[in-house]
Amino acid sequence: MSNRNHNLLRIGITLGDVNGIGPELVIKTFLDGRISNQFIPILYGSSRVLNIYRKVIKINKFHYNVIQSADQAVPGKLNVIECVPDLERVDIGKPSEIGGKAAVQALHKAIEDAQHQKLDGLVTLPVNKAVVQQFEADFTGHTEMLAKAFNVPENLMLMVSEELKVGMVTNHVPVKDISANLTVNRIVTKGMLLHESMIKDFSLQKPMIAVLGLNPHAGDNGLIGTEEQDIITEAVQKLQEAGVNAMGPYPADGYFGSLTYRKFDATLAMYHDQGLIPFKLMSGYTGVNFTAGIPFVRTSPDHGVAYDIAGKGTAHTESVRQAIYLAMDVFRNRSMNAELTENVLPTTEKGTTEK
Missing domain, CATH: 3.40.718.10 (Isopropylmalate Dehydrogenase)
Structure with missing residues (x-):
C-alpha cells in the first residue's frame, strides 16, 4: 500500500536496542533532509532517546515530527511514533532490560501497522536477542517474528x-x-x-x-x-x-x-x-x-547492536541507507511484476492467445 496522496512509499523503521547504535544511525541518516523527500519515513521508537543521543554525539539540530499513528506521517520529515512512553533511562553501550522492552514495544507496533497495510516496507535496526527474550520468551529473531505474524511457514x-x-x-x-x-x-x-x-x-x-x-x-x-x-x-x-x-x-x-x-x-x-x-x-x-518469502518487505542492516561503539559518533550509516533503498526497490519490483502477471492474457490448449 503506497501513499496515494503523495505517491511516496511509507517505510517503517524500528529503533532497535536503545542502548546500541540504532539511535545514532537514525540521527545521522536523517540529518540529510534529502533522504526524507524520497519516501515517508516512520520511526517506531522514542523521541526522548533521539534527544539523548543527539546531545551525546553532539548534534545541535535534528528535526522530526511526532505522530500518533502512521496515517499522520508526512513527507519531508522523519516521523516518530512514540512506542516507549514510560522509558526510564538509557544505558548507552550496555545491555539492559529496558533496552529489550523498548525494542519489543516498537517491533510489535510496527508489525501491527504492517499487518494493517499502513506500511509499504519495514527496516529493522539491530536488537540484542538475549534481552528481548526477557519480554518475548520465544523470540529468535525479526525474521521468525514476521513470518509468524504473516503466517508464512x-x-x-x-x-x-x-x-x-x-x-x-x-x-x-x-x-x-x-x-x-x-x-x-x-x-x-x-x-x-x-x-x-x-x-x-x-x-x-x-x-x-x-x-x-x-x-x-x-x-x-x-x-x-x-x-x-x-x-x-x-x-x-x-x-x-x-x-x-x-x-x-x-x-x-x-x-x-x-x-x-x-x-x-x-x-x-x-x-x-x-x-x-x-x-x-x-x-x-x-x-x-x-x-525473502514473506508477503511484506522487510530489510535490515547487516550488523548488530555494537555496544562497543554506541554513543561515540563513529557508526556508519551506509548499511541502513542501503536497507531503506532495497526495501523501496523490492516493493516496486513486486508491484510491477504482480501487475505484469495479472495482465498476461490466458492461452488456449493449443498455446494461442485468447482474444
Missing part, C-alpha cells in the same frame, strides 16, 4: 549487496547441528525461495543459482564427508527438474576465491558463516539482510 535469510546475493539453508544453528538440519527437502525449499525471490523481488527472468557444498572440497567424493553425495547433489537435481537454473555443489573456498560467484545471480550457502563471512568481506558497510 518458510522464509529465506538473503544477504544482498551490489556484489553478491547469498541465501542460507540454515540460519542460527550451532555448527555441530548443521549436518543434522540439512535435508533434500529443506535445501530444495530454500532454493525455490531464492529462485522465486530473484524473479519477483529483483526482476531477473532466468536467474542462475549456485549451491555450495557443506564439507571442505565439497566432500572430495566422500573422503571428507558424504552430505554432498547423499543430500546436496540430489537437492540440486530436484531444483533443476523444477525448472531452476541451479548448479553445484561447489567447494565454498574455491567458489569465492576464484570469483566463480560472479557467474551467478545468487548463491545458496549451507550455513550462516559459510555465506556471511565472504559476504561481509566483500560488502563492507553496504550489505543488507533481506527476508
Whole structure:
C-alpha cells in the first residue's frame, strides 16, 4: 500500500536496542533532509532517546515530527511514533532490560501497522536477542517474528549487496547441528525461495543459482564427508527438474576465491558463516539482510547492536541507507511484476492467445 496522496512509499523503521547504535544511525541518516523527500519515513521508537543521543554525539539540530499513528506521517520529515512512553533511562553501550522492552514495544507496533497495510516496507535496526527474550520468551529473531505474524511457514535469510546475493539453508544453528538440519527437502525449499525471490523481488527472468557444498572440497567424493553425495547433489537435481537454473555443489573456498560467484545471480550457502563471512568481506558497510518469502518487505542492516561503539559518533550509516533503498526497490519490483502477471492474457490448449 503506497501513499496515494503523495505517491511516496511509507517505510517503517524500528529503533532497535536503545542502548546500541540504532539511535545514532537514525540521527545521522536523517540529518540529510534529502533522504526524507524520497519516501515517508516512520520511526517506531522514542523521541526522548533521539534527544539523548543527539546531545551525546553532539548534534545541535535534528528535526522530526511526532505522530500518533502512521496515517499522520508526512513527507519531508522523519516521523516518530512514540512506542516507549514510560522509558526510564538509557544505558548507552550496555545491555539492559529496558533496552529489550523498548525494542519489543516498537517491533510489535510496527508489525501491527504492517499487518494493517499502513506500511509499504519495514527496516529493522539491530536488537540484542538475549534481552528481548526477557519480554518475548520465544523470540529468535525479526525474521521468525514476521513470518509468524504473516503466517508464512518458510522464509529465506538473503544477504544482498551490489556484489553478491547469498541465501542460507540454515540460519542460527550451532555448527555441530548443521549436518543434522540439512535435508533434500529443506535445501530444495530454500532454493525455490531464492529462485522465486530473484524473479519477483529483483526482476531477473532466468536467474542462475549456485549451491555450495557443506564439507571442505565439497566432500572430495566422500573422503571428507558424504552430505554432498547423499543430500546436496540430489537437492540440486530436484531444483533443476523444477525448472531452476541451479548448479553445484561447489567447494565454498574455491567458489569465492576464484570469483566463480560472479557467474551467478545468487548463491545458496549451507550455513550462516559459510555465506556471511565472504559476504561481509566483500560488502563492507553496504550489505543488507533481506527476508525473502514473506508477503511484506522487510530489510535490515547487516550488523548488530555494537555496544562497543554506541554513543561515540563513529557508526556508519551506509548499511541502513542501503536497507531503506532495497526495501523501496523490492516493493516496486513486486508491484510491477504482480501487475505484469495479472495482465498476461490466458492461452488456449493449443498455446494461442485468447482474444
